[in-house]
Amino acid sequence: MATTTTETLEFPSAKWFQALADAADTDAERYRQLGMVECTLVLQVGDAAYRLTFEGFGCTGVSDWDGSEEGVDCHVSASAEDWRELIEHIQARGRADIHHTLNSLVLAGERFHLTGDEQLGIDTFYRYNATFQAFIEEAAKIPTRFG
């Protein structure tokens, strides 16, 4: 069983996002209750980007994104500064407030952007939204150093 890291990890990095996946694994029952997910997201943090694969009930793969759109459903992108603000906010509060949920941020479209090659791929962001929101809020458990 995965455990939550006590090591301070640099953001952004694949290792940091893997730590989110590990943190989610320690709360597997919650994610099983939220339900199955079949989706691949690319999270773009400024110039860096990471590919996260969700299968079954959790995140099963994290890697640096190689630029390929094959199998990718959608992208969530923002500047490194805006991601940092989101993560620091979650870490201070324990979870996102009403202004910092993923859907709110991408719907406003000012700082965070939701894009994809096909609308059906983009729609997966809505289909699994509660899982993704819980997943990003795992950031509260990750000691973080901003690069």
Added chain:
Amino acid sequence: MTTTVSEPQTPSPTEYADQISLRPYAQAVRKGDFDLTWFNAEPGGGIWGQWGIKAEPSERGITLMDVDRASGLYPGPHAPPGVTPRGAGNEPGLGPRDWDLNDKHELWGENLVTLYEEATSRQWRATEDIDWHLLEELPPDLERATCQFNTFLTMGEYLVNDVLAPWIPAFNTYYHEIKLFLATQLMDEARHTEVFRKRTFANGGGLGMTLDLGNALAAIGATKISSGDGPGGEPGKNPLFSTWDHVSYAIHVVFEGAILSMFRFGEYLGKTDLDKQIFRMVMQDEARHVAYGTMHLKYLLDNSPDADAQLERLNDLATASEMFFLDLFFMHPATVESCSILAGDGLDGIEKGLEIYKMAYRKMREEYLLRTESAGLNRREACMLPPDLPF
């Protein structure tokens, strides 16, 4: 002179017990002579289906996809007339049964099986899975706007069920996937009605004003059922609900697509963690319905034997649907104003909020156009939803 026709009398329980004890099967069983037709039938011989199939469970358990893979019983383009589940045999002498929808292109979507499994996996309970303790008291104008928005959504949800439910018996059981998926959708819509109703009564407010949307859809549903229009009857007078293709397009693609955008907007507008949570959960359900509608539209256009005529009919339908829902939905004062008050953080901010409402409308319209385009129906030039709302 009138003639009285005597109807057979219902026997008393004792008489009935005596009658069934005289039946040949009862007499044979009493002698130890069992029928066992089903037991002795050769697999694949007509009475029994297959034998020796072992679907392997995955981490999630055994899915319908696992069963199809193990059995090889994927749905073909045409269903046989009858009540036989796909892959089963038939009792000797079992007669045919007519269904309204017997061809795969009329109902299928390539994501239908996975969406059903997703739906069953992602069910939730409005009573227990919502953190009701997170509700906070809101200023009266925001609570009133929240309740009006939820009232509108309450009506929309259960009226979708009124339209969809009568269609379930229209599908041949050979295509069990569509029957099962629609059953999950009915549960989803019921839960949405439930959660919005609970929200309006949970924070010092209550249900607000009923809109024409409700009356219009209710009238259509009542007419359809009572007159025999729709499934099992003549095509309905309202083209939005006369055939399954039309129902699915009007409900799954246009209506639910718009509601999905409303739910996303509702999450954005939510003034408490609880309101955010509710809209995240309903958003997920609605996105499944839209995903089916989009992929069914694509399958229909890719496989219909009269695709050109189908495209023409669907374009006509889209024109009617877009106007119907724009009028009853995005242009209704109670919807425009409740959303604008929430977006503007109060009645004083209604004009600022209106701009945000218009932004959400533009996103809804664009997502609708992208969905129809991906399915093979290009509505960009003909769309009756204007690029911007006229205020």
